[in-house]
Amino acid sequence: MIRGVNASQSGHWHCGQQPQNGILTNDCEKAVGSVESLVISGLFSTEKKIAFATIFRIWHGWTMPGNAAAYERLAQEEAIAEKKIAGYRGIDLLRRRAGDEVEFVTIMRFDSLANVKAFVGEDYERSFVPPQARAVLKRFDDRSQHYEHIRHIDYADAQG
Numbered sequence: 001m002i003r004g005v006n007a008s009q010s011g012h013w014h015c016g017q018q019p020q021n022g023i024l025t026n027d028c029e030k031a032v033g034s035v036e037s038l039v040i041s042g043l044f045s046t047e048k049k050i051a052f053a054t055i056f057r058i059w060h061g062w063t064m065p066g067n068a069a070a071y072e073r074l075a076q077e078e079a080i081a082e083k084k085i086a087g088y089r090g091i092d093l094l095r096r097r098a099g100d101e102v103e104f105v106t107i108m109r110f111d112s113l114a115n116v117k118a119f120v121g122e123d124y125e126r127s128f129v130p131p132q133a134r135a136v137l138k139r140f141d142d143r144s145q146h147y148e149h150i151r152h153i154d155y156a157d158a159q160g
Helices: 065-080 113-120 155-159
Strands: 004-007 013-016 055-063 088-098 101-110 137-140 145-148
Touching: 055 065, 055 113, 065 088, 065 101, 065 137, 101 113
Parallel strands: none
Antiparallel strands: 004 013, 055 101, 055 137, 055 145, 088 101
């Protein structure tokens, strides 16, 4: 389990359990703990600390152009907003025109795979597509992909 996230003195973010040569080792594949377990102190002299979601869940769905606004509304108002799951940190909803379809990508953020399982069950890669969304989608991924968050770089802060 990740025990902490801290910034090195150079300002780069690292995750892991044990410092080696002043840098926390990359041990993100074991990231199943809560956000509260992510913040530790005393490894570096910097004051920068961050807690973030460790699991990103990515899914794709496609509509016909005439159904795009309906799906976008459903995704924002019903499918996403009504899910009150512990450890669910938020979602990014992306949209683009792709030929004769409109593609949507959702990137959901969770504290752990356990929280993802609370969202969709033990078969956590199974996509979550409510009936009303299925009615306006032309096609969609049956499976979602899950990624461990390794690093976030915010260039806007670095330039100011």
